[in-house]
Amino acid sequence: MDISDIRTEYVKYGLQRADLANNPLDQFTTWFSQARAAELAEVNAMSLATADANGRPDVRTVLLKIFDEQGFVFFTNYKSAKARQLQDNPQAALLFPWLALERQVRITGSVEKISAAESFKYFSSRPRGSQLGAWISEQSHPIKNREKLNKLFHTIKERFKEGEIPLPSHWGGYRVIPNHFEFWQGRSSRLHDRFSYTKTDKDWLIERLAP
Structure with a gap:
């Protein structure tokens, strides 16, 4: 082109x-x-x-x-x-x-x-979802599928469902x-x-x- x-x-x-x-x-x-x-x-x-x-x-x-x-x-x-x-x-x-x-x-x-x-x-100061995302994302590394990412997010959301989320x-x-x-x-x-x-x-x- x-x-x-x-x-x-x-x-x-x-x-x-x-x-x-x-x-x-x-x-x-x-x-x-x-x-x-x-x-x-x-x-x-x-x-x-x-x-x-x-x-x-x-x-x-x-x-x-x-x-x-x-x-x-x-x-x-x-x-x-x-x-x-x-x-x-x-x-x-x-x-x-x-x-x-x-x-x-x-x-x-x-x-x-x-x-x-x-x-x-x-x-x-980040939104709670972004804080949780920082915990689970192995950034730049291969991941099998989106479902695995969603499962990890649900798991970490349950882990930190109450109180302040610590810095990874x-x-x-x-x-x-x-x-x-x-x-x-x-x-x-x-x-x-x-x-x-x-x-x-x-x-x-x-x-x-x-x-």
């Missing part, structure tokens, strides 16, 4: 150095707030790229749940494929594709597990600690505006990149 005629001309906005905050977290916060105000679907969805010990890449969509000066936090099963990759190679890349605004944000950095206390704080030891958060950001704004004739923030010993180096 030849789909080479699918094209979009980006004309909504521009981005100049004078528009940018000196700190990339401030700039990200501004763009995230604008994306949220625009009521984009799954505004906190981000592509998470990892690689195993042999450098083989992998990517999937996860949900950003916390971001602050410490980094960008998502939650997952610690026995999942992504967790195994991060154990071997604790580096990751994030991509926020806010295409309705003709924008993208790319972030790279090192990755660390957050504390059990931090994970429990978020876990406790195999579930929690990771924090991506950024060392590089790129803010991309689509422009006409493919002459996009791109600005990178690179962490230095003292501050952030801001540079315009060729499209």
Whole structure:
């Protein structure tokens, strides 16, 4: 199938150095707030790229749940494929594709597990069904059929039918600690505006990149 005629001309906005905050977290916060105000679907969805010990890449969509000066936090099963990759190679890349605004944000950095206390704080805020699901899902591992999953869910629901559901030891958060950001704004004739923030010993180096 030849789909080479699918094209979009980006004309909504521009981005100049004078528009940018000196700190990339401030700039990200501004763009995230604008994306949220625009009521984009799954505004906190981000592509998470990892690689195993042999450098083989992998990517999937996860949900950003916390971001602050410490980094960008998502939650997952610690026995999942992504967790195994991060154990071997604790580096990751994030991509926020806010295409309705003709924008993208790319972030790279090192990755660390957050504390059990931090994970429990978020876990406790989840709907009860999601908490139960975290207990039974052997994420990324083969499963015989849907019926087995439903049976496991019924079993764990009975086990924790009363009271607070504890945090599973195999579930929690990771924090991506950024060392590089790129803010991309689509422009006409493919002459996009791109600005990178690179962490230095003292501050952030801001540079315009060729499209």
